[in-house]
Amino acid sequence: MKIANLRGHHLLCVHGFQGMGYSPSFVANMKTIVQDIRDPACDVWLEVRMEFDDVCMACPHKGHTVCQAGEGSDPHVRAMDGRVIRHLRIERGGTYRKEWLMNRIARMVEPDDLDELCAGCSWLAQGVCKEGIRKLKARYMAGECV
Numbered sequence: 001m002k003i004a005n006l007r008g009h010h011l012l013c014v015h016g017f018q019g020m021g022y023s024p025s026f027v028a029n030m031k032t033i034v035q036d037i038r039d040p041a042c043d044v045w046l047e048v049r050m051e052f053d054d055v056c057m058a059c060p061h062k063g064h065t066v067c068q069a070g071e072g073s074d075p076h077v078r079a080m081d082g083r084v085i086r087h088l089r090i091e092r093g094g095t096y097r098k099e100w101l102m103n104r105i106a107r108m109v110e111p112d113d114l115d116e117l118c119a120g121c122s123w124l125a126q127g128v129c130k131e132g133i134r135k136l137k138a139r140y141m142a143g144e145c146v
Contacts, residue, residue, distance in 0.1 A: 002044045003095065004036065005053040008081030009118065011046075011088070011105060013055070014038075015132030016123070022060050029058035037098065047095045050081040076120055083117045106140035109133055 006014070014030075014037045021027035033054055036042045056062050061069035067077050085092055088108055090101070109117070111130035118124050 002036075002042075003047055004033065004044050004098075005047045005049055006033075006055065007049055007051070007053045007077070008084035008088075008092070009077060009121075010053060010055045011048065011084055011101065012109065012114065012118065012129060012133065013123070015105075015136045016126075016129035017132070018128050020123075020126070020128075023058075025058045026060065030055060037102070040099070042098070044098045045095050046098055046101055048085060048090055048092060048101075050078050050085070050092050080118055080121065087113065087117055102136065103140050105133075106137045110137075 014034050017030055017034045019027060019031070021030055036044050052062060056067070059067075061067055061073070066074035068074075081092075088101075088104055090096065090104070111133045114124060114129055114133065118129065121129075123129060
């Protein structure tokens with residue numbers, strides 16, 4: 001059984017990813033993670049956390065113990081993690097089958113929810129995140145995924 005680690009807010013980010021990122025190594029790492037998330041045949045379990053995860057491992061802003069993207073960035077990303085975890089009514093540190101969790105996101109998150117869940121995120125203005133949630137909802141609500 002493959003287990004991946006994702007921060008609460010990265011559970012949403014993976015749906016909007018379109019090849020942009022902080023560095024070439026970050027983009028390559030994110031691309032691999034996103035492929036596993038989007039591939040219905042990939043049976044992966046996701047551990048949900050509020051600290052560094054598989055996405056953070058290739059981020060140029062990863063400090064020794066905290067995000068160093070800018071002043072206040074670590075509490076900001078932790079706050080987003082917490083909002084997403086509470087919104088989805090899942091547990092920090094919980095491990096969930098990917099398909100179950102993606103279905104839950106599709107049912108419980110509307111594109112406009114990102115305005116609150118991801119408030120202050122620089123990527124939100126790009127529009128790709130909301131579009132990613134729309135596509136996820138369309139896939140799951142059309143019955144393509146269990």
